Amino acid sequence: MRIKRNTILTLAVAVVLVGLLYWLSFNQAKNGMLVSILQKSAIFALVAVSMNLLNGFTGLFSLGQAGFMSIGAYTTAILLIPVKNLDGVYYMNGVSPFIRAVKVYLATLPDWFQAIYPFIALLLGALLAAIVAALVGIAVLRLKSDYLAIATLGMSEIIRAICSSPQMDKITNGSYGLNKIPNFPPLLGGLIPAMLTPFIVVAICITFIMLLIRSSYGRAFKAIREDEIAAEAMGISLVKHKAMSFVISSFFAALAGGLLAMYMRSIEAKTFSISLTYDILLIVVIGGIGSVSGSVLSAFLVTASKEWWLRFFDQPLNILGWQVPLFRTGFRMIIFSVLLMVVVLVYRRGLMGSNEFSWDRLLGRFKRKKLSEGGVK
Amino acid sequence: MSDILLKTEHLTMQFGGVVAVDDLNIEIPKGKIIALIGPNGAGKTTAFNVITGGYQATNGAVHFDGQIIGENTPNKKMRKIYGGTDQTVFHRRVVNTPDKITRLGMARTFQNIRLFKDLTVFENVLIAKHCHIKAGMLRSTFRLNHLEEHTMRQDSDALLDTVGLGAYRDAKASSLPYGKQRRLEIARALATHPKLLLLDEPAAGMNPKETDELALFIQSIKDSFELTIFLIEHHMNLVMDISDKIYVLDYGKTIAVGTPKEVQNNPAVIRAYLGVDEE
Numbered sequence: 001m002r003i004k005r006n007t008i009l010t011l012a013v014a015v016v017l018v019g020l021l022y023w024l025s026f027n028q029a030k031n032g033m034l035v036s037i038l039q040k041s042a043i044f045a046l047v048a049v050s051m052n053l054l055n056g057f058t059g060l061f062s063l064g065q066a067g068f069m070s071i072g073a074y075t076t077a078i079l080l081i082p083v084k085n086l087d088g089v090y091y092m093n094g095v096s097p098f099i100r101a102v103k104v105y106l107a108t109l110p111d112w113f114q115a116i117y118p119f120i121a122l123l124l125g126a127l128l129a130a131i132v133a134a135l136v137g138i139a140v141l142r143l144k145s146d147y148l149a150i151a152t153l154g155m156s157e158i159i160r161a162i163c164s165s166p167q168m169d170k171i172t173n174g175s176y177g178l179n180k181i182p183n184f185p186p187l188l189g190g191l192i193p194a195m196l197t198p199f200i201v202v203a204i205c206i207t208f209i210m211l212l213i214r215s216s217y218g219r220a221f222k223a224i225r226e227d228e229i230a231a232e233a234m235g236i237s238l239v240k241h242k243a244m245s246f247v248i249s250s251f252f253a254a255l256a257g258g259l260l261a262m263y264m265r266s267i268e269a270k271t272f273s274i275s276l277t278y279d280i281l282l283i284v285v286i287g288g289i290g291s292v293s294g295s296v297l298s299a300f301l302v303t304a305s306k307e308w309w310l311r312f313f314d315q316p317l318n319i320l321g322w323q324v325p326l327f328r329t330g331f332r333m334i335i336f337s338v339l340l341m342v343v344v345l346v347y348r349r350g351l352m353g354s355n356e357f358s359w360d361r362l363l364g365r366f367k368r369k370k371l372s373e374g375g376v377k
Numbered sequence: 378m379s380d381i382l383l384k385t386e387h388l389t390m391q392f393g394g395v396v397a398v399d400d401l402n403i404e405i406p407k408g409k410i411i412a413l414i415g416p417n418g419a420g421k422t423t424a425f426n427v428i429t430g431g432y433q434a435t436n437g438a439v440h441f442d443g444q445i446i447g448e449n450t451p452n453k454k455m456r457k458i459y460g461g462t463d464q465t466v467f468h469r470r471v472v473n474t475p476d477k478i479t480r481l482g483m484a485r486t487f488q489n490i491r492l493f494k495d496l497t498v499f500e501n502v503l504i505a506k507h508c509h510i511k512a513g514m515l516r517s518t519f520r521l522n523h524l525e526e527h528t529m530r531q532d533s534d535a536l537l538d539t540v541g542l543g544a545y546r547d548a549k550a551s552s553l554p555y556g557k558q559r560r561l562e563i564a565r566a567l568a569t570h571p572k573l574l575l576l577d578e579p580a581a582g583m584n585p586k587e588t589d590e591l592a593l594f595i596q597s598i599k600d601s602f603e604l605t606i607f608l609i610e611h612h613m614n615l616v617m618d619i620s621d622k623i624y625v626l627d628y629g630k631t632i633a634v635g636t637p638k639e640v641q642n643n644p645a646v647i648r649a650y651l652g653v654d655e656e
Binding site for chain 1: 429431474475476477479480484485487491492493494495496500503504505506507508509510512514517518519520526529565566568569
């Protein structure tokens with residue numbers, strides 16, 4: 001009975017959300033800001049969930065997310081920049097002849113290939129990041145807590161430095177960055193508008209991660225988080241499972257990086273500095289370490305308040321001819337920081353703690369508990 | 378020979394200059410309960426850790442179920458400072474991680490309980506079932522192994538009922554009373570389908586009544602799961618009641634071996650436990 005009610009509620013909300021997104025896709029021009037923020041939030045939600053898989057579910061405190069995002073973003077961008085724009089993008093040092101040859105060849109392939117090509121590019125970026133993660137993982141995953149964090153942070157900086165180094169000029173365009181990256185492609189031959197693509201890709205990826213977490217392997221990750229020694233004594237190979245979690249997390253971070261490249265249309269190495277990792281860590285902590293739905297919720301809230309709701313504080317405000325002090329560019333970040341502190345103080349373990357969203361919990365909030373169940377008058 | 382499940386040969390564990398376990402030779406026949414006793418700091422837990430792969434032995438070999446699961450001999454710096462009494466030379470170096478050894482059929486519990494505290498009782502047992510999973514990560518994620526998953530869940534429930542924790546199935550592991558936590562730890566070890574169960578002070582912190590219950594419990598799981606049990610214990614009553622053979626350690630050395638009665642009357646054992654009577 002209750003399960004049935006929950007299914008209906010979930011379906012109803014899903015239908016409303018999909019309808020809203022569809023409506024937005026037809027009225028994109030009027031709601032540019034909203035669309036853009038929702039897309040960015042969705043991309044950040046995926047990175048946050050991938051980071052949560054590692055930090056919240058496997059207990060590996062890693063700060064390498066931005067590095068893997070840059071691998072995904074650069075790979076996707078290089079593969080997707082149209083041949084006709086190559087000279088414009090690599091105007092300083094020219095492009096490597098190999099990349100040009102490959103792209104010229106790919107451009108001759110039939111239409112059906114061009115339709116799926118952006119997704120192949122995303123996957124290739126993610127796979128490359130997964131391979132890098134596997135190699136790096138062998139070296140750093142034997143480290144514990146803080147040391148792992150420092151090692152992965154260093155790795156992320158190395159990747160960024162490589163991307164912007166002059167030796168990579170002909171591939172990553174060094175410190176000039178890449179631009180003219182095509183926007184999101186439409187899905188299913190145009191049946192689904194391009195605007196909705198990031199949401200669908202993110203939804204598929206997050207569903208995969210949730211299924212993984214609920215599988216036997218996800219339970220093994222949790223066991224490692226709870227107690228490494230006990231997990232090992234229960235026959236769970238630490239090396240194998242930590243590497244698995246690290247590689248999967250990097251795969252999805254890179255995929256989100258590729259989406260971010262499509263979203264921003266231009267990237268440079270600076271985009272993927274440490275502060276990006278901190279932004280994501282913030283989303284994870286606010287949402288609740290060990291809660292997928294918390295990360296998603298918090299990605300939307302944090303991004304929206306940072307980029308949109310608090311914009312109000314950046315504009316000068318006049319009340320009856322009196323200009324309110326402090327209201328100027330940059331003030332919103334102060335308000336944002338204060339809000340963060342309040343949230344962390346009120347919700348010690350993040351908005352969701354380590355719980356997942358459930359209708360029973362949500363509805364339970366509105367209903368007063370029965371006295372017989374330990375409720376208060 | 379074939380009915381010896383676990384055997385250690387000249388097992389020595391040295392940390393820096395301290396020889397924590399010195400020339401330990403244990404034979405554990407199938408289907409028996411063997412105890413390892415000794416005063417605090419005698420090296421009992423270290424011996425357990427070496428056998429289960431937590432530490433790599435300095436010298437000696439461990440045989441389990443017909444194969445060598447650990448073997449080492451002092452090398453490099455250790456050769457110079459080696460302080461064990463035994464000088465038998467081993468040539469090979471065999472290292473296995475604890476998880477591998479568990480999958481071979483040796484499960485253990487810990488002196489200070491190490492449950493997955495934030496997870497439920499059921500999940501604790503279910504996680505232990507993961508070590509024998511056949512499906513890979515992708516198959517498991519997409520639930521293509523739902524039969525296997527179903528069996529794992531069913532077995533876990535059955536196991537919880539067998540050990541009398543069925544009523545606590547969905548409680549958080551850390552919310553259980555102390556005695557039940559001990560029992561859950563044993564159940565979790567049983568979930569890995571061990572042939573040999575190593576219990577590190579299972580009665581620590583228990584009152585006499587709980588200890589008696591534990592003795593019955595150990596006997597019953599030994600019979601119903603066809604186990605061999607190797608335990609470290611301080612409670613003499615428990616050890617004397619249930620063990621078939623006792624090894625006594627003191628300062629890493631084996632000072633006595635025998636049936637409970639023999640050990641009880643052994644002067645060396647009495648001296649180790651009560652101190653030397655200075656005249």
